Amino acid sequence: MSHHSTATLKPGLYIVATPIGNLGDITVRAAEVLAACDGVACEDTRVTGKLMKHLGLSKPLWRYDDHASDKDRIRLIESMSLRAVALVSDAGTPLVSDPGYRLVREAREAGVAVTSIPGPCAVIVGLTLAGLPNDRFMFGGFLPAKDKARRDALDELGSVPATLVFYETAPRLLRSLEAIGEILPNREIAVARELTKLHEECRTGSADELSNYYGAHPPKGEIVLLVGPPPPRDPSPDDAEGQLIEALETLKPSQAASLVAKATGLDRRALYARALELRGG
Template sequence: MRARPSSNYGPDTEPGSTGRTFLIGGQLLNAPKPAPGLYLVATPIGNLGDITLRALETLAGVDIIACEDTRVTRRLTERYAISAELKPYHEHNAVMARPKILERLAQSASIALVSDAGTPLISDPGFKLVREVSAAGFPVIAVPGASSVLTALSVAALPTDRFFFEGFLPAKEVSRRARLAELARIDATLVMFESGNRVQETLKDLAAVMAGRDAAICRELTKLHEDVRRAPIAELAKTADTLETRGEFVLVMGPPPKDAEVMTQHDLDDLLRSSLVRDSVKDSVAHAVELSGRPRREVYARALELAKELRGGDGEA
């Protein structure tokens, strides 16, 4: 196949030149061209056998498959003998690619959007494209399927009636702990992604901020070396240094215990006063936010008031 510019979504092949077929169990099946529009197609998060029949038919029938990495998506299309053309759509070329996708849709093209794994737009590029395609009046159709968020929730053995998806946490420790302190106030199961090179430190931060909660570490879900560990977060943090860090991680934190103590305003004031005697306002606020789970803005305002009382100044340090 000849090389094509990465941002070229023009009609460089004749309509109907793709085979519009796919292969399952040695049987070649026909795939009709879908009606014009943008199709958000979920792909497997690991095991390529998790693709749905509707997804295969859609991917085989569209004019173009827009994907994060053509090399990743090609492994899927080659597995099922799909010959639809692959075009990159990712955060680095999105500004150039979106107008070309809209132009092809105006020419009655059918286009599938996929991420490297799972459901498009979930911690992956695509929101701006969907917004512009919808605003332009073109159909946007979901073809649902695999999702690492829902897969992790289903195997974590934690409450699923209410959950909050955070995505990736901040990379820097101070920002990460501050964000975890905010998340600690949510009365629901928490689901978050983490990379292998940060998962050990994140587990320790989770234990420091959300002590007492049950948790699950889900690694390489649906893949050959799938591993799910379930235990109180304090126990998981103690063994974090022995954790295999290769692969993709989903961390699931149970909701706060019903008998968890809530820090009163009086308790917060006592904590701030004791900290302000020896630490700066900035450090005292960071410590109080971590322990109380209250918003930083609220704690900072109270710290300034108490600092003025204690030091007789403007409270800044």
């Protein structure tokens, strides 16, 4: 791999995904962009410095994080009209639960060419390992640290018909598992941690099972926490009753019974009899 390729890059912003643990996960293209760019905007120059050293590269590193001022951002965007600037985060794909969204937005508004070099992303690694349904998933970022806010967030997302994916820190894992067990009972949960590293682990089970395990084996490292989708709802007679009452406001009993039978899979004749009782009552 020619790290020191003389390839030149057109001016602009290059969003570069970096390894989340295993340095071997840097892509050939990412290494080439880091070798050819004029400078690297990063969250932490020490972390990015290690990666650059591993690649045998030396480039100007500019700190750019959530605390960067508007002035810093404007200066960075101005430089992109003349230079190739790479944006990296400490690990994974920039902008996924990371600073950088404003930079990309304003770069686009300024007519700067934006290119994304794909690579590792913990959300996706966690999804592929857990074996939970992944035809639809929703990434919820970090769960809030405060108990009430965490419960509100889980409550709000509980009805989403998809696997929920969160980032979590080791010290907060047990509180989060407890909250999930309470607010979203009977869901299959997965805890994926130390992803791509030597001690990579992905455990699935109920909130209680995982709480017991991690209570006894306190986890380390960054965690991807996945919660399986809600089970399909079985129509309960109560639901049907409510639907029937609603349907009768605008429909004849026979039509109302057909409509609710279709919606719930319940017997049409029984529903019709009940509709006549409701109408009569």
